[in-house]
Amino acid sequence: MARIPAPVAAVRTAVRRGLADLPPGALVLVACSGGADSLSLAAAAHFVGGQLGVGGQLGVGGVGLVTVDHGLQEGSDRRARSVAAWARDAGFDPVHVSTVTTAGLPGGPEAAARTARYAALEAAAARLGASAVLLGHTRDDQAETVLLALARGAGPRGLAGMPQRRGVFRRPLLDVARADTRKACAALGLVPWEDPHNTDPAYARSRVRGAALPTLVAELGPAVVGNLSRTAALLAADNEVLDELAVEALERARSAAGLSAPVLAGLRAAIRGRVLHRWARELGAPGSALAYGHVTALDALVTDWHGQGPAYLPGGIAVARRGSELVRVVPAPTK
């Protein structure tokens, strides 16, 4: 039997691990842009699903593929159609092209495309009854995410990078090097699509990918990429504990109209920050816009109270101190 090239084996092993706990007969969808990461992921999922599916060790009942057309780039529909044609030929079932619009979504074009993409993938999973949607983020993506988080002064939540799993989404390649996804494609004769955004210096991530991270690797050695991604995994584990403590503390701090300031004041700062962040989300502040400064302003109502006015949160939310409570108030109309 011909030897399986090491990068192909690495991607397959990661996918096999990532799917190990699926229920019997589960449908798995691969979110595929046609880039090397998600193309190698798709090929591996198809192989693993076929090998371990019906009658095999794993519960995989089928492997489908979804590609999203954001309509933002010239030829994006052609790219989507060619990914879908490849997938049908390769035997993915179902194969779905999801056309989304980013008009009216908050943030820049990249953020809007991401929001629309995740919503479309979630909707496709619900409609098709899929148990998991696989994303092709690699160890290098994780290292870039950690570096970007460090650069903006993020805390443990940001430094934990992208989770292995959230809701229906899974990222089985977070421990696989990006170079291996390219080599896997080459070994399988797959020609990946090159996203021009990935090298566009207008984006901070592209500059991290093209300059900041390669500089760190050149100066500190190639282990940097894996080490940054290990930092993410370590902090993700710490976050789990801190989040549990924060959930309990939030319940203890609840008062008639809001949160009790004395209870909050008795919490360790790390937990209090998380409690206030959670509460702000509960009040409706969008997570993507909720920043360090917003939580600090809430915190000041507890720890630095001198009769100041409300703290303003994204989403048009205002929180004031009333006696010994933090309560939501109607914001004063802006003139």
Ligand SMILES: Nc1ncnc2c1ncn2[C@@H]1O[C@H](COP(=O)(O)OP(=O)(O)OP(=O)(O)O)[C@@H](O)[C@H]1O
């Ligand atoms: N057009 C697309 N159609 C389907 N899936 C896609 C598409 N674009 C990206 N994906 C999925 O998302 C993964 C990450 O892609 P990319 O790095 O381009 O996105 P991102 O903007 O960094 O996303 P994230 O917000 O998750 O970091 C891909 O490996 C693939 O699984």
